[in-house]
Amino acid sequence: MDSIEHLARGAAPPADYWSVRAVTEQTERVGVRDDVAEPPVRQHDAGVMVSVICDGGLGYAATSDVSEAGLKRAFTRAAELAAASSKRTVFDYRTVPMPLPDGGYRSPNDKPIAAVSLAEKYDLVQHVCASAKVDAAIVERQAGIWTTRTHQLFVTSDGGRAEQSWDFMVSSLAVVASANGDTQTRSSAGQYNGFCQQGGLEVLDRAEFATDGPRVAREAVELVHARNCPSGEFDVLLMPDQMMLQIHESIGHPLELDRILGDERNFAGTSFVTLDMFGAYQYGSPLLNVTYAPDVHAQFAAFAFDDDGARAERQWIIKGGVLLRPLGGTVSQARARELRADIAGVSTTRACSWNRPPIDRMSNLNVEPGTSTLEQMIASIENGVMMRTNSSWSIDDSRNKFQFGCEYGQMIRNGKLAEVVKRPNYRGISASFWRSLSMVGDAATFQVMGTPYCGKGEPNQVIRVGHAAPACKFSDVTVFSGAN
Amino acid sequence: MREEFDKLADTVCDAPSGIDLVGLAFAAETSDFIRFNHSKVRQATHVEQRNAAVSVVRGQRRATGSVALSGDTGRDTAALLAERDALAAQLVLVPEDKYLLLPDTVTSTTRVSDARLPSAAQVIDAVARHADGTDFVGLYAGGPVVRAFADSRGQRNWHSIASFHFEWSVYRGGDQAVKSSYAGTAWDEAEFARKMTRAREQVALLARPRKTLPPGEYRVYFTPVAVAELLTTLSWGGFGLRAKQTGVSTLIQLHKGEAQLDASVSLTESVSTGIAPRFQDDGFVKPDVVKLVEAGRVAGTLASPRSAKEYGVAATGSNSFESPESLAMAPGSLAERDVLKTLGTGVYLSNLHYLNYSDRLACRMTGMTRFACFAVEHGELVAPISVMRFDDSFLRMFGTGLVALTANADLSPDAQTYGSRTLAGVTAPGAVVDGFRFTL
Numbered sequence: 001m002d003s004i005e006h007l008a009r010g011a012a013p014p015a016d017y018w019s020v021r022a023v024t025e026q027t028e029r030v031g032v033r034d035d036v037a038e039p040p041v042r043q044h045d046a047g048v049m050v051s052v053i054c055d056g057g058l059g060y061a062a063t064s065d066v067s068e069a070g071l072k073r074a075f076t077r078a079a080e081l082a083a084a085s086s087k088r089t090v091f092d093y094r095t096v097p098m099p100l101p102d103g104g105y106r107s108p109n110d111k112p113i114a115a116v117s118l119a120e121k122y123d124l125v126q127h128v129c130a131s132a133k134v135d136a137a138i139v140e141r142q143a144g145i146w147t148t149r150t151h152q153l154f155v156t157s158d159g160g161r162a163e164q165s166w167d168f169m170v171s172s173l174a175v176v177a178s179a180n181g182d183t184q185t186r187s188s189a190g191q192y193n194g195f196c197q198q199g200g201l202e203v204l205d206r207a208e209f210a211t212d213g214p215r216v217a218r219e220a221v222e223l224v225h226a227r228n229c230p231s232g233e234f235d236v237l238l239m240p241d242q243m244m245l246q247i248h249e250s251i252g253h254p255l256e257l258d259r260i261l262g263d264e265r266n267f268a269g270t271s272f273v274t275l276d277m278f279g280a281y282q283y284g285s286p287l288l289n290v291t292y293a294p295d296v297h298a299q300f301a302a303f304a305f306d307d308d309g310a311r312a313e314r315q316w317i318i319k320g321g322v323l324l325r326p327l328g329g330t331v332s333q334a335r336a337r338e339l340r341a342d343i344a345g346v347s348t349t350r351a352c353s354w355n356r357p358p359i360d361r362m363s364n365l366n367v368e369p370g371t372s373t374l375e376q377m378i379a380s381i382e383n384g385v386m387m388r389t390n391s392s393w394s395i396d397d398s399r400n401k402f403q404f405g406c407e408y409g410q411m412i413r414n415g416k417l418a419e420v421v422k423r424p425n426y427r428g429i430s431a432s433f434w435r436s437l438s439m440v441g442d443a444a445t446f447q448v449m450g451t452p453y454c455g456k457g458e459p460n461q462v463i464r465v466g467h468a469a470p471a472c473k474f475s476d477v478t479v480f481s482g483a484n
Numbered sequence: 485m486r487e488e489f490d491k492l493a494d495t496v497c498d499a500p501s502g503i504d505l506v507g508l509a510f511a512a513e514t515s516d517f518i519r520f521n522h523s524k525v526r527q528a529t530h531v532e533q534r535n536a537a538v539s540v541v542r543g544q545r546r547a548t549g550s551v552a553l554s555g556d557t558g559r560d561t562a563a564l565l566a567e568r569d570a571l572a573a574q575l576v577l578v579p580e581d582k583y584l585l586l587p588d589t590v591t592s593t594t595r596v597s598d599a600r601l602p603s604a605a606q607v608i609d610a611v612a613r614h615a616d617g618t619d620f621v622g623l624y625a626g627g628p629v630v631r632a633f634a635d636s637r638g639q640r641n642w643h644s645i646a647s648f649h650f651e652w653s654v655y656r657g658g659d660q661a662v663k664s665s666y667a668g669t670a671w672d673e674a675e676f677a678r679k680m681t682r683a684r685e686q687v688a689l690l691a692r693p694r695k696t697l698p699p700g701e702y703r704v705y706f707t708p709v710a711v712a713e714l715l716t717t718l719s720w721g722g723f724g725l726r727a728k729q730t731g732v733s734t735l736i737q738l739h740k741g742e743a744q745l746d747a748s749v750s751l752t753e754s755v756s757t758g759i760a761p762r763f764q765d766d767g768f769v770k771p772d773v774v775k776l777v778e779a780g781r782v783a784g785t786l787a788s789p790r791s792a793k794e795y796g797v798a799a800t801g802s803n804s805f806e807s808p809e810s811l812a813m814a815p816g817s818l819a820e821r822d823v824l825k826t827l828g829t830g831v832y833l834s835n836l837h838y839l840n841y842s843d844r845l846a847c848r849m850t851g852m853t854r855f856a857c858f859a860v861e862h863g864e865l866v867a868p869i870s871v872m873r874f875d876d877s878f879l880r881m882f883g884t885g886l887v888a889l890t891a892n893a894d895l896s897p898d899a900q901t902y903g904s905r906t907l908a909g910v911t912a913p914g915a916v917v918d919g920f921r922f923t924l
Binding site for chain 2 (some may be wrong): 031036037038039040041042043044046048057058059060061062063064065066067070073076077078081082084087088092118122123127131140141176177178182183185212214247261262263265266267269270280354355356357359392393394395396397398403405423425427429458459460461462481
């Protein structure tokens with residue numbers, strides 16, 4: 001990486017500003033399905049993204065050729081694109097003071113996966129897969145671990161330098177049960193890897209990966225014998241592995257500043273949130289407190305500097321239900337200030353890898369714990385549904401009309417948990433849903449989760465984000481079920 | 485680049501002692517991505533990327549590793565040889581895979597499609613000239629994309645497609661917009677200008693007072709793009725052999741004979757007419773056509789090599805997700821000029837957005853209307869509608885609910901660029917459907 005910096009400083013053309021972001025990433029996936037090991041797959045990725053600001057234009061060029069010649073070609077191409085777009089850009093990029101990073105970050109990694117052999121990884125995953133064979137109704141069992149080590153060096157024309165390293169651990173466990181003409185899937189934390197954190201084997205410990213197989217399998221069997229969730233207006237208790245999706249879709253995306261500025265309108269969409277709302281808009285009930293939290297230990301999108309080099313610091317996004325600031329980085333903030341001078345933001349301009357330019361992302365976005373115990377929340381519900389683990393998600397292009405489904409539901413009657421129900425779905429409108437937040441769980445209900453699969457941007461980027469939340473109760477929600 | 489790949493393949497696919505098979509799956513692209521907002525450039529990006537995945541097999545054991553490549557044959561060969569040998573050494577730690585299936589024939593293929601592509605500056609100039617005065621937002625993506633495969637048996641597959649895909653929206657205000665696209669292999673600025681003129685005309689229709697529909701059942705017309713959205717969702721777990729065998733297929737009711745689609749519905753995976761490669765990363769070559777639904781009834785599934793071995797059927801060369809890459813719905817007989825007349829009173833749906841299953845086993849889908857959707861009365865577009873959420877079963881929509889399919893089927897190229905530009909697409913006609921359920 002030092003040689004990349006040396007090469008970059010030697011290869012850079014005259015420009016108002018330039019940056020080089022060099023990324024290397026090693027991944028490995030190990031999986032077992034129905035006790036049969038699937039072949040291991042690993043990847044070694046490496047490349048650089050160069051940016052050049054010249055005469056107000058901005059050009060990016062990425063290459064997997066990290067030699068001096070490759071860097072020079074990338075700089076030349078980026079400069080050509082900056083020139084071609086000069087005076088035809090949405091913003092004069094010369095006018096924004098780009099960050100001057102100086103520092104680094106290293107994710108926690110208490111029990112490095114590198115200390116474990118491939119055979120030992122298979123032994124663990126085989127054990128977890130086998131442990132889910134608890135009932136004749138089980139027709140499919142899958143378990144796996146996905147590890148990633150990423151190293152990134154970011155250097156700028158004015159001497160900025162940020163070097164960051166991450167270890168990511170993602171476990172997966174899903175079981176399919178079939179009986180009575182129905183089939184149900186239950187997973188440990190969602191079929192799309194909701195339990196994902198930074199770190200090594202200690203993440204698997206926190207996920208209870210080694211011991212969770214029987215629980216997941218039993219719940220799959222429970223579901224296949226359960227009745228459908230009833231339809232109607234209910235109080236709903238959303239557990240953290242559904243709250244993460246609710247936060248993601250109806251707080252995270254609508255608050256992305258590039259959506260508000262219109263960049264995403266051809267693809268991901270716009271937002272019902274407008275710049276005038278910040279500082280005054282009642283986004284949710286007074287119980288709603290949301291933070292941008294890049295400093296949460298081991299959370300999936302923790303970092304010290306974003307991909308424009310801005311230092312990441314925790315900020316209130318929503319406090320007491322009032323919307324305070326959008327999720328937008330250096331460039332978006334500068335663009336937005338041409339429309340509203342006092343708009344703030346957070347350092348969250350990120351790219352999924354070396355081959356995509358950075359855009360506004362949500363990173364770690366968390367609902368802060370409240371004061372209610374889980375028992376108090378359940379006791380407060382006369383007729384409601386507790387829902388766990390997202391299985392379906394859809395929301396409109398303004399991030400308002402949503403419909404979400406969960407794997408596992410449990411009725412709550414007269415303040416007590418009652419029977420399990422399957423296919424619990426609910427729908428609502430973001431602008432009013434968060435105002436129906438009526439109780440927020442305490443720290444004992446708080447879980448740190450996330451997703452490796454947040455998609456956005458043109459060209460498309462799928463990126464890691466973190467969401468931590470307590471259990472939350474919402475009043476008078478439209479609930480329904482499936483057709484079967 | 486073909487020559488470089490052949491050199492790499494000749495060296496890397498020379499199986500070392502004790503290795504039964506070496507495979508090499510190669511991917512490369514040189515792309516310009518020009519992103520626009522408010523008719524101006526937001527981000528202009530050039531990407532040159534290459535990587536190759538090398539696989540080694542001994543008996544029933546396999547390991548695969550991919551490496552980013554520089555384009556320098558010497559350095560790339562060394563990197564791939566190092567990875568190959570490391571994987572070979574690792575094989576002793578890999579459990580046997582009883583479902584490992586390897587190709588039993590050597591089938592080499594070549595497809596090369598060149599293009600006349602614009603420079604980034606030409607694209608930026610064209611937008612400045614023809615989108616001036618509009619609120620234009622979108623992405624131009626263009627350049628050559630290569631997929632290739634080689635193995636130690638001597639198979640060589642090369643698939644090189646140069647193309648561009650420009651997709652944009654012209655906004656009237658708020659969430660009201662018209663979506664357009666221009667894709668092909670020969671850039672013609674005059675054609676882009678014509679499409680922009682058409683988009684301006686359509687945006688004018690959005691100026692009429694907007695109508696908010698109450699939830700309920702509506703007769704609707706899905707454009708070919710909207711049908712492609714539904715079929716793309718159906719491709720997510722609908723056509724795979726493994727999903728069928730484990731009972732989670734979203735078309736399980738068809739497989740069980742509990743439901744059937746309208747007799748006019750036929751679906752095929754048609755790689756011979758699409759832009760997707762004919763081969764996959766294990767070296768299996770796909771048949772020209774795989775029948776999936778014929779005359780409303782299930783006709784087949786897509787089988788990856790693993791599923792084929794596990795369930796004892798022939799592999800269709802499918803990817804590991806068992807999802808189609810060149811899905812085609814057969815057209816019907818409704819002439820385009822008769823679409824609105826046949827619709828009568830209902831809703832014209834140009835685009836759908838953010839689809840997902842609300843009940844997978846019932847093949848029930850939810851999603852949103854998006855862009856230029858109109859209320860229609862007596863065969864006339866009368867008002868743009870506010871966005872609506874729908875929740876309805878594909879089996880019902882294209883079963884008892886299907887009124888007619890249009891006589892023309894359009895290719896909707898897959899515009900996705902996650903990681904790399906996608907070589908896939910869906911070909912579909914438009915469809916008039918009765919009783920489509922809006923819920924919110």
